[in-house]
Amino acid sequence: MSPNAYVLLGAVLFGIGAAGLLIRRSPLVMFMCIELMLNAVNVTFVAFSKMLNDVGGQVVVFFVLVVAAAEVVVGLGIIVAVMRRRSGISADDLSLMKG
């Protein structure tokens, strides 16, 4: 299987994730879309790693996983803090500051 297909799949997933973040209004789902984008990057990294016969790409994926985990803790912490005030809020309602 050509590595190109993997890289292309990465691009598709990245695009879907980006579109999702632009379309959805729930902070939680937006955050899931970010995770989606990170996974797309991971697919790309592994594909290149295979192409180049280089272990570096795989190690990077490991780091991305750690970053994602830390991001989830902080991100969900913030989301919980906001939603504790107002449950079921959508990101569009968060427009106290504008202009």
Added chain:
Amino acid sequence: MFATLLQATGAGDKLVTPEVPWSHLAPQLILVVGATVGVIAAAALRGRLRRSVGAVGAAVVAGAAIVSIIPLWHRVSNPAQGPISAVNGAIGVDRFSLFVTALLCAAVILASFTAEAYLQREGLDGPEFSLLLLLAAAGGSVMAGANDLIVMFIGIEVLSLAVYVLAAMHARRISSQESGLKYFLLGGFASAFLLYGIALTYGATGTTSLLRVQSFLAERVLTDDGLLLGGLALMLVGFAFKVGAVPFHMWTPDVYQGAPSPVTGFMAAAVKTAAFAGMLRVFVVGFASYADLWRPVVGALAIASLVVGAVMSVVQTNVKRMLAYSSIAHAGFVLLGVDAASAEGTAASLFYLAAYTAMALGTFAVVTVVGGSGDGAHTLDAYRGLGRRRPGLALAMSLFLLAQAGTPVTIGFLAKLGVIRAAIDADQWALAIVAMLTAVISTFMYLRIVVAMYFAESESESDDRGELRIPWGVGVTIGVAVIATLVLGVVPGPLEHLSDDALPVLVAVDGR
């Protein structure tokens, strides 16, 4: 076959871990160890001690980091030794990274002095604030020295995650949490772009190490460099978001407005500095051979930031928002230096960042005081009659604002002069002229605040607002910022020499 493979790759050998030159990483180590000790202390201490250890502790740790930079600077400046690449070439210790680290530490010191009384006033006391500041500075410092794109990315994440939390930390203000959430979601979005850019660059060059990217590009001409260009584009997006350049700026005003005022000051000063440091390192040094390609983009970002920042700041009524837009315009100015893609441009950018660090922290220290209990009085009305109520505070604020407007005898003037000079040296006349014009427009906005402070009487008399108290910590911050703004404005020589010397260099580790 399996055995040969093992031998070929040396998988069976003893693991040789890289040598860590502890003394070269002293500034970062001091910041990190200080933060770790702080975490333990926070768990162990109780009561008043726990409360007060934070701000002073952070200032002491950051101060120690600055002190540790001095011998390192001399060592790196010594031609016999020169800059090094430590820990298998992951991080560079050169005058550039040291300069930026010193700036970040200074920002930590001033921000924690500003925050000292703020946290008590707002009932947020606890050491976490200071610890996060220290960790953020460590992350920024890593960005300034990163010789590897992955190290750069993790540095950015360390810095960003700490600042996301800081922005959202004011539990009683929904706007603070809102700003934290916005910053987090958009920051994550931008990080994904940056990371994808790194992936594409890895695909094109086979490495994430800037050093090897550089030598790879030097050795061969890519006939078909779509991957690399895509990578460059997406990395540019990521960095442009972090520095708050238009059109990636839209988080800036909301987040600056909502975040606790001392945090806003830190964001304006330190986050911007670190982000620009990363940008300079990756683009001006790492991808110098592609400068012709990315320069137009940076130039366009600069023009957009200058114009939008200046124009939008004029129509605001909230002072924190005005300052947020002005920070976008300032980012535009620094981008002039980046766009020059030269040693001069880098030096000018660094000088600008140093100047902006002083001006922004001073300005937001005043904002912290004027914001009052609850950190909510940030409209222009809150500043009316300040010249009569607190003449000293108003004078300092006027100085910071005029400096940001680029008035001579202040450091702000020389900073603007420097980047414009660099732009002209790089034959970017259009950029230079736009920069000067927008500086005139911004003046309206800075002047509006000054006029409000001095000439417009407050409609509701000061009685119902109570007397503004200036805590000692804020006094220290304002004092230091005033001295820096004025003294370096008249005698910029020392800082200019430092920033001239502080050029990023990528040096190979021995044997590679």
Added chain:
Amino acid sequence: MSALVWLIPALPLAGFVALVVGGRRLGDPWAGWLATAAVGGSFLVVLGVFADLVGRGAEARSIHQELFTWIPAGSFQASMGLLADPLSITMCLFVTGVGSLIHLYAIGYMHGDEKFSKFFTYLNLFIFSMLMLVLGDNLLLTFLGWEGVGACSYFLISFWHTDPANASAGKKAFVTNRVGDWGFMVATFLVWTSVGSIGYLDIANAAHHGEIAAVTATAIAVLFFVAATGKSAQLPLFVWLPDAMAGPTPVSALIHAATMVTSGVYLLVRLNPILHAAGWANDLIAWVGVATALVAATVAVTQNDIKKVLAYSTVSQLGYLFLAVGTGNYVAAIFHMVTHAFFKALLFLGSGSVILGMAHEQDMRRYGNLRKYMPITAGTFIIGWLAIAGVPPFSGFWSKDEILAGAYAHNKVMLALGLITALLTAFYMSRQVFMTFFGPERWREADAVATGDGDHADAHDSAHDSAHDDHAHHLTPDHTPSESPWVMTLPLVVLGALAIVGGALNLPFTDSTKVLEHWLEPVVGVHELGVEGATLVALAAIAVVLGLVGIGLAGAVYLARRIPASTVERPEFGWGLWIDRGYAAFMGGPGRALFDAISRFDKAVIDGAVDGVANAVGAAGAVLRRTQTGRVRNSAIGLATGAVAVLVYFVVRMSF
């Protein structure tokens, strides 16, 4: 003495620092005396340096003193250096000389003000900035002083800033000047890229060797002229100066008549090597100058506020200076700048004395017959009037005549406009003098303004919209004006004497009487007017006649009419009445409309343009603001749009 050049700016700076530290403790009047001493001391040093330079040969008349390197970085070097040559020392002489007189005067004028010491703090800082502007050996240092005088002017205009009108006047001055500053900055960078240095000596060298291309030189000249129009109040940026009269009168005299407003002219004269190569830029300067002179003079005719008349008159006289610069007649520009500093400072200080004597009333329609109560003020004011009106042998005659001679050699239309301006100048100044010092004591008629001289030319600008020098004025019909104290009259007398003899600086009779011309030769070079003796005399005669006609007209209108009825009714005054009627008809009809129109043009179009830029920015901001909805999604869309744009750019670049 030459080693002491640094003392010239250092003394006012020391005075400023001392006043910042201990001004409040010194209080009224000692803070004022300290400030005056600082400027006076500086004046003495200037005199010493002047004597030193006079003793040297023409080629050696230049002291260049580098104090330290200011901006050391890279190719763009700027030193903190002083350049004392005939041009800068001439400027310094009248800046510190007139400056110390005005300081002295202000001790009396500001007596009793609660911010007495602060006033002198600013005043000393202003003198320091002005001296840096003049003495700086490079453009950046001049720019430093340029901004410094602007800031001081801003502070001093809004000195009594409890009054919103004063505050907005200060703001207007600041903003208008920023537009000019932009020109200065761009021009400085242009100079730097084309010459490789921003030092005046290097610029002059490069220009003499023809290293600056004509196009570049023109661009530089135009941009510096833009800067000068801001600072020196020329069309279209002159709007701030009349409004600036909201400040205390000594400020008007020092900053807005004698010193700061001339800095634009100084800058252009200093850069005369560039102007030589600048082609059409010179014509532009001359035309703008003469147009400003004419427009401002016509507006001055309609003003009733004693200081506003002088303000427009200043704008008009500055126009003359630019006319001289544009026609390459630099000596005349400097000459008139000096004499103008004498007589305009005198007139402003005199008006301040009048204002003080009349309980802060500034409306001339409530004055009259003041010569009886304030003889010294009246006498010196009349000297100033004769000087500005161009009556020989007062100083203004000689200097204005040289400018007109230069205009004659250059372009006859310019000459004609200049002559009309001269006539108008004589007219409005005479009007002011007659209304103030002659005629009936109109403040005794309680309703003089209200019922108002309806048939009169000047019912236009009512007392309400004139900016007032001070907080409150309560001029009652039983008020008795009194002469000002000696600290105020002494400067008047000294300036009066200078306004009489100032013309002796550069008498056109023989080569040896052209003192100023030979003195300035090392800086501005030799400029032959190409106007012969007979023509010169004829020109002078025409100018004098026009001046006298102006005075006569004004006398007929404002003086003759005030003569008691029994005397007026004699037949030989009929022509006076006729002229009066004719003039009144003209002023009531087309003339009035014209002057009003110009006045309105000033308010609507030029003020409007300044406001318009601000409004345009505001409107653009309001539109852009709508994109900032505060929603995360919108921000994300912005980010994604940017990302797509950057990607598209790279894809496009890739395919080519």
Added chain:
Amino acid sequence: MFATSLVQTLTFAIAAMICVTGALGVVALRNPVHNALSLVATLFGVAVLFIAQEAYFLAAIQVIVYAGAIVVLFLFVIMLLGVDRAESFAAERHPLGLAVGGILGGGVMVLAAVTLFAGVDTATGRRSTVGALAPSDDLNRIGRALFTEYAFAFELTSLLLTIAVLGAVLLSRRASGPPIDLDEFPAEEPDADAEEVEA
């Protein structure tokens, strides 16, 4: 040979389909629980792709960390906040926002694909800089790289975790007083908080 390549192609096709379907599910489904489960599907698909490329170790931690920890955390938060109802997203879709988002997302996708096609061939060719791959030994290789080439980055990740802990502590702390800036949110339960504070 043909058989291997067919198997590979089929594996890829199925895994890619799972990934894309899951991703579309995350974007399109209304209920957040369903979104989270779709995310699991994508993560699983990615793990399969990793296996297909002989990155076994990564496949394992992908499942353990992502599916096991991260998504569980998501679900936990959804339950905690009680937002597991589709109703709260009733007003979800603005046609315009949808269109713009879709176009921009598609734009990113297309442009990424274009750049990829323009240059992906240059990436082929073996030039391992960190170390060659060894499918049967990838854990060893990755570990080696982590402690040699990427030692610094590895240490740095500890900072991330410290920040995560600090952040969680700070953000989960109860506010010490009533809210200050009462907001203009469309309040579902008006003044619930204010009452709570008063009580």
